[in-house]
Amino acid sequence: MSRVRVGVTHLVLVGLGIVFLFPFYWLVSTALKPDAQIFAMPPVWVPRHPVWSNFWNGVKDIPFLLYTFNTIRICFLNVLGTVVASSLVAYSLAKIRWKGRNVLFYSLIATMILPGQVTMIPSFMIYKWLGWIGTLLPLTVPSFTGGAFSIFLLRQFFMTLPNDLSEAAKLDGCSEIGIYWRIILPLSKPALITVGLFAFVASWNDFLGPLLYLNDERSYTLAIGLQRFVSQHDAEWGRLMAASTLMVLPIVIIFFFAQRAFIGGIVLTGSKE
């Protein structure tokens, strides 16, 4: 590759990188500015004498800690449900030969194409009939039936594991659940971590679910709590940016520690076959 081309490529990438990062920089720097600097013209590029008051006030106003606790509780249940249920179903689709497993596999794809709006209203009615509106149950119970995306991803991964080991274990009298638990799961830790991470992020970010089912302020998650805060205090940019920073931060941290699991997972679902 010619040197000129390498140089130009780098230049474009650095430029694009700055453009992509800048909104995040602006998020954090606005959060650290007192109001006078937030609304100053021309803009203050680097906060002078950064203040933490936006963070304290934001945490106090929103009740940030309560919402974080609510969110984490939902995330934890969804990660647990998704990993357990999806791996069981994926095992059935990848490692057990039975009539009808292809139909079930196609049902995964079909549910991915189906717009959520089609099932939204009857699902709401089911939960209402069960008396679950306002509780965590509508936001957590469905994950214990597995998610189409997670099952798909785990199935792809299980398919790559050789059958020799499980065949040998079967000859030794090992049951199907034993093979799943002692052979397949230990070999699949990276894929399970990926699925768990995606479930965590999806549930941390979910907005429509809490919007539909949480009607008591004390049970709000961060996503809905933050949205309600915007609609009430739309000009308090310092506090809004501080609260948003705190909501984004865990995702950024998780991503940095588990980059490979994320990228590997996306690649696995994007691949054909």
Next chain:
Amino acid sequence: MEARNLRNGLLFAAPWIVGLVVFYAYPILASLYYSFCSYDGIRPPRWTGLQNYHRMFFEDDLFFKALYNTLYMVVFGVPLSLLCGLGVALLLNQKVRGISLYRTIFYLPSITPVVANSILWLWLLNPDIGLVNVVLHHLGIAKPPAWIADPLWSKPALLLMGLWGVGGGMVIYLAALQNVPVALYEAASLDGAGILQKLRNVTLPMITPVILFNVITGLIGSFQYFTEAYVMTNGGPEDSTTFYALDLFNRAFQDFHMGYASAMAWVLFLIVLLCTILVFKSSLRWVYYGGENR
């Protein structure tokens, strides 16, 4: 043996089968039934035949406005994110240094919470003091657009914001690009192919399956565009960001016209299905399956 496999297969798949019945099969049938009813969610549904559909197609201007707004996002958003996602991936595929750092930078906005992203862009796109307009002003544009406060600019503003999240597709393109066998490029070089010829005749054909994947998921996602509009504009100004899913949500859970909203959901489903089938049909002509991954 076969019977035992069937039993075990069903047992292991039981969670999904239960979910399929409770969260998909029943709701699909129920919403189809509701769509022919007048239903407020409290009193039992009352059969009204095709009335909901008739009203939707002949008496409801807002429905067409929402459909238009949504098609706008699909028609511009999907190709735009295809071009930009692929473009960035091609840049990163040039064996440059620091590829994983760049990948992180470009990917991050696509996994941070949509609510937080929307609030951030509400601030960036503020007509008077937002960073975007301040920069445009610096560049000599005396009257920059009011973005989400202007019905003409609100959808382009959301498209612009959407480009920030282009990294999700980019990561998939990049992985596909890195799987293209080097031997193909070497052979093309021997035949005297230049950069553009290699791109057209080697790179693009080899990653068409992944392009198809991203186009389909992008299509389905764009038709259901919701959270950004709900948080940032709530449909305004002048209904210019009342998208299909937002309109449907409001009718179901603010007006309690659940029957009408169910009919809207079914029309959406049919549109998405039709588009998906068309893209798949066309893909027979432009997707190349025959890579080394088979």
